[in-house]
Amino acid sequence: xxxxxKIWQDNHDIAGSSNGRTADFESVNLGSIPSLAxxxxxxxxxxxGIGVFVFRDGKFLMGKRMGSHGEGSWSVPGGHLEFGESxxxxxxxxxxxxxxxxxxxxxxxxxTNDYFEKEGRHYVTVWMVTxxxxxxxxxxxxxxxxEQGWFDFTTLPSPLFLPWTQLLQSEFIENIKxxxxx
Numbered sequence: 001x002x003x004x005x006k007i008w009q010d011n012h013d014i015a016g017s018s019n020g021r022t023a024d025f026e027s028v029n030l031g032s033i034p035s036l037a038x039x040x041x042x043x044x045x046x047x048x049g050i051g052v053f054v055f056r057d058g059k060f061l062m063g064k065r066m067g068s069h070g071e072g073s074w075s076v077p078g079g080h081l082e083f084g085e086s087x088x089x090x091x092x093x094x095x096x097x098x099x100x101x102x103x104x105x106x107x108x109x110x111x112t113n114d115y116f117e118k119e120g121r122h123y124v125t126v127w128m129v130t131x132x133x134x135x136x137x138x139x140x141x142x143x144x145x146x147e148q149g150w151f152d153f154t155t156l157p158s159p160l161f162l163p164w165t166q167l168l169q170s171e172f173i174e175n176i177k178x179x180x181x182x
Contacts, residue, residue: 044122045122046122046123046124047080047121047122047123047124048080048081048123048124048125048126049078049079049080049081049114049123049124049125049126049163050078050079050080050081050087050090050091050094050125050126050127050128051075051076051077051078051125051126051127051128051163051167052076052077052078052091052094052095052103052127052128052130053076053109053127053128053129053130053176053179053180054076054077054095054099054101054103054130054131054132055129055130055131055132055179055180056131056132056150057150058152058180058181059150059151059152059180060076060150060151060152060180061076061077061099061101061132061137061148061149061150062074062075062076062148062149062150062151062156062157063075063076063077063098063099063139063144063145063146063147063148064145064146064147064148064157065144065145065161066142066143066144066145066146067143067144068144069116069119069121070116070161070162072159073159073160073161073162074156074157074158074159074160074161075160075161075163075164076127077094077095077098077099078091078094078098078125079093079094079097079098081126087106087108087126087128088106088128091103091106091128091130092106095130097140097141098139098140098141098144098145099135099137099138099139099140099148100135100136100137100138100140101132101133101134101135101136101137102133102134102135103130103131103132103133104130104131104132104133105130105131106128106129106130107128107129107130107179108126108127108128108129109127109128109129109172109175109176109179110126110127110167110170110172110173110175110176111124111125111126111127111172112124112125112127112163112166112167112170113125113166114162114163114166116162123163125163125166125167127167127172127176129176129179137150152180153177153180
């Protein structure tokens with residue numbers, strides 16, 4: 001059986017917003033996948049993480065991680081893309097679960113390829129940019145975060161979660177910074 005994959009092309013909306021634009025896709029034949037799947041060690045599969053910049057008054061929300069890889073480091077809210085979810089749905093769900101706030105104007109910000117050598121984990125992180133909608137940020141999952149605060153790019157806390165290393169060196173960072181000025 002032949003599997004087909006849709007590949008996103010530059011400058012298209014992939015966040016699932018209702019702005020009326022649709023993404024252009026190119027089909028790529030990946031050949032027969034079932035035989036490949038039986039030979040993969042499930043622990044060695046790259047996962048998809050969603051990091052969410054929630055902007056309010058020129059700053060964005062960050063939390064100090066606890067209880068998982070990257071413990072003790074700082075990052076924006078986020079989590080795993082669940083089967084069948086859009087990036088925007090994951091962003092909404094994770095921000096609400098972790099902080100108790102709602103977000104609006106969800107847009108694609110960046111993508112990074114993050115290998116955690118020490119933990120033996122590999123993630124593709126999709127960074128979303130959003131605006132604060134309603135609610136005051138609270139730590140809703142104390143087993144995952146122990147501190148929260150609003151920061152800008154000149155006052156970043158330390159240490160930063162590993163995917164930030166890739167993000168800060170990426171071509172996308174200036175677009176994310178410009179979103180904070182809107």
